[in-house]
Amino acid sequence: MSRVHTANEAGITAAVDALRRGQLIGLPTETVYGLAADIANEAALREIFRVKGRPSEHPLIVHIADISQLDGMASYVSPACRALVDHCWPGPLTVVVTAAPHVSRVATGGLDTVAVRLPSAGAAQEVIKRLGNAVAAPSANRFGRVSPTTAQHVVHDLGDDVALVLDDGPCEIGVESTIVDCTKPQPEILRPGSITPEDVRRILATTDVDLADGISGPSRASGMLARHYAPLANLVLHEQQATVPPDGSPVVDCATDPIAAAHDLYANLRHLDALGHRIVHVIMPRPEGVGFALRDRLKKAATAL
Numbered sequence: 454m455s456r457v458h459t460a461n462e463a464g465i466t467a468a469v470d471a472l473r474r475g476q477l478i479g480l481p482t483e484t485v486y487g488l489a490a491d492i493a494n495e496a497a498l499r500e501i502f503r504v505k506g507r508p509s510e511h512p513l514i515v516h517i518a519d520i521s522q523l524d525g526m527a528s529y530v531s532p533a534c535r536a537l538v539d540h541c542w543p544g545p546l547t548v549v550v551t552a553a554p555h556v557s558r559v560a561t562g563g564l565d566t567v568a569v570r571l572p573s574a575g576a577a578q579e580v581i582k583r584l585g586n587a588v589a590a591p592s593a594n595r596f597g598r599v600s601p602t603t604a605q606h607v608v609h610d611l612g613d614d615v616a617l618v619l620d621d622g623p624c625e626i627g628v629e630s631t632i633v634d635c636t637k638p639q640p641e642i643l644r645p646g647s648i649t650p651e652d653v654r655r656i657l658a659t660t661d662v663d664l665a666d667g668i669s670g671p672s673r674a675s676g677m678l679a680r681h682y683a684p685l686a687n688l689v690l691h692e693q694q695a696t697v698p699p700d701g702s703p704v705v706d707c708a709t710d711p712i713a714a715a716h717d718l719y720a721n722l723r724h725l726d727a728l729g730h731r732i733v734h735v736i737m738p739r740p741e742g743v744g745f746a747l748r749d750r751l752k753k754a755a756t757a758l
């Protein structure tokens with residue numbers, strides 16, 4: 454009766470069958486849960502945009518199960534891109550490359566570039582392998598809201614619009630993948646994640662890595678919109694515990710243990726929303742390690758409309 458299937462043999466079989474029928478599924482990855490469709494089914498890809506309430510020009514990430522599939526998606530893979538995927542895949546890195554002609558322009562939002570990621574999560578890999586096709590998947594939340602990190606979050610957000618949710622427990626990392634635009638001579642980080650700018654610079658043995666900080670142009674990541682990842686409560690950001698007023702509002706500490714804070718952040722924000730809190734204080738992590746991505750998400754979640 455339930456649409457939530459444990460990510461065991463039977464659950465994975467059911468998930469692959471649903472994708473083959475052209476349905477959308479909730480797919481666990483190491484970052485957040487995705488809303489996945491078979492890349493070969495354009496009607497299903499269009500349905501992702503409808504369900505998310507996502508503008509059709511906002512491209513999706515194409516998820517693959519084997520590094521060799523990148524060459525099938527890309528018309529060119531730069532040496533820098535090759536170095537990044539060799540180091541980081543499978544894992545929370547998305548690369549933007551020039552799209553091969555056959556890649557669906559529904560998935561790319563009409564762009565001639567495509568975002569590709571090879572997740573480390575076993576369930577995601579298994580589903581993609583058995584399907585025999587890549588799957589396109591944005592985060593499985595309504596557009597602009599907080600990403601889901603459990604199967605229950607997906608059901609809560611998308612209700613009957615998702616045919617099946619594969620449940621593999623809470624996501625290991627809890628913030629979305631690092632996106633690196635590899636289409637230009639100098640790679641640019643469009644969205645920080647648990648793979649940090651320092652990691653990217655070290656892998657490429659160069660300091661010539663741009664870090665996007667604004668919003669412009671159609672090829673920009675939707676996570677670059679000023680307000681995104683937003684809970685209902687107003688977040689008040691503090692660099693120090695000392696500035697948190699004793700006003701009785703809840704406090705989310707992201708400074709003491711940023712890795713644990715990233716793992717729990719979206720679940721915490723959802724929980725505090727469900728309790729009806731209007732104001733939530735957040736103690737910011739230092740801008741290092743996953744703290745870099747946390748600061749990015751928190752600033753976007755805090756920006757007033």
Ligand code: TXA
Nearest residue numbers: 484487512513566567568591592629630672674675676
């Ligand atoms: O960790 C993740 O990346 C998760 C899991 C499910 O894999 N996915 C995710 O997808 O966060 P989504 O749609 O919420 O964010 C994908 C981002 C968007 O901001 C989109 O604009 C950007 O990737 N993107 C996709 N294709 C792009 C392209 N060709 N050029 C620039 N940005 C692109």
Ligand code: MG
Nearest residue numbers: 591592593600
């Ligand atoms: Mg998203």
